Amino acid sequence: xxxxxxxxxxxxxxxxxxxxxxxxxxxxxxxxxxxxxxxxxxxxxxxxxxxxxxxxxxxxxxxxxxxxxxxxxxxxxxxxxxxxxxxxxxxxxxxxxxxxxxxxxxxxxxxxx
Amino acid sequence: xxxxxxxxxxxxxxxxxxxxxxxxxxxxxxxxxxxxxxxxxxxxxxxxxxxxxxxxxxxxxxxxxxxxxxxxxxxxxxxxxxxxxxxxxxxxxxxxxxxxxxxxxxxxxxxxxxxxxx
Numbered sequence: 001x002x003x004x005x006x007x008x009x010x011x012x013x014x015x016x017x018x019x020x021x022x023x024x025x026x027x028x029x030x031x032x033x034x035x036x037x038x039x040x041x042x043x044x045x046x047x048x049x050x051x052x053x054x055x056x057x058x059x060x061x062x063x064x065x066x067x068x069x070x071x072x073x074x075x076x077x078x079x080x081x082x083x084x085x086x087x088x089x090x091x092x093x094x095x096x097x098x099x100x101x102x103x104x105x106x107x108x109x110x111x112x113x
Numbered sequence: 114x115x116x117x118x119x120x121x122x123x124x125x126x127x128x129x130x131x132x133x134x135x136x137x138x139x140x141x142x143x144x145x146x147x148x149x150x151x152x153x154x155x156x157x158x159x160x161x162x163x164x165x166x167x168x169x170x171x172x173x174x175x176x177x178x179x180x181x182x183x184x185x186x187x188x189x190x191x192x193x194x195x196x197x198x199x200x201x202x203x204x205x206x207x208x209x210x211x212x213x214x215x216x217x218x219x220x221x222x223x224x225x226x227x228x229x230x231x
Binding site: 034036042043044045046049089091093099100101102103104105106 | 144146148154155156158161163169204206208218219220221222223224225
């Protein structure tokens with residue numbers, strides 16, 4: 001079946017540190033992959049996406065590359081800011097199942113000044 | 114344009130009462146999801162509507178939970194005989210999908226309904 005596994009949080013970093021949040025997936029077909037972000041007190045919003053192998057999604061300094069060989073979609077940012085503190089969710093969309101979405105459990109990021 | 118709208122934004126109810134939560138998806142979106150998010154937790158899938166297909170109800174936690182989607186647009190999530198463990202934020206999301214797409218349509222989330230059962 002389909003599933004998404006994320007590293008457990010919380011992740012605590014100092015400002016300007018390098019961020020990696022690991023995400024791996026299992027899929028029966030050819031999924032599209034997404035990262036969503038939930039800032040404190042707000043709803044979930046799309047951060048970035050990739051629809052096929054080797055695609056790189058990027059937005060707001062965040063990047064993630066769709067790695068089919070390792071079934072991974074790790075989120076990275078070279079220099080985090082306090083404003084990046086949020087919960088990050090990795091997700092896949094299964095094109096073979098009416099594009100049903102599967103979410104990881106979320107990783108909370110705390111960035112200290 | 115208008116995003117996904119959920120109402121009410123907050124609902125406090127007594128244990129044992131029924132509640133209805135409403136979701137207005139983005140116009141033209143064929144897919145609609147309900148999720149539940151308890152405090153500090155991840156997203157718990159509840160139910161998924163896609164066009165005219167039979168809904169995927171595999172995430173509904175008990176028969177006290179039901180959902181409808183009328184006319185392929187507005188959806189209502191009903192919780193009967195509410196329990197304290199039903200307290201959570203209920204999120205609705207929608208996406209567009211037409212046959213033959215590549216599956217890259219993202220989900221658009223509403224701001225949720227915070228349900229508190231006392």
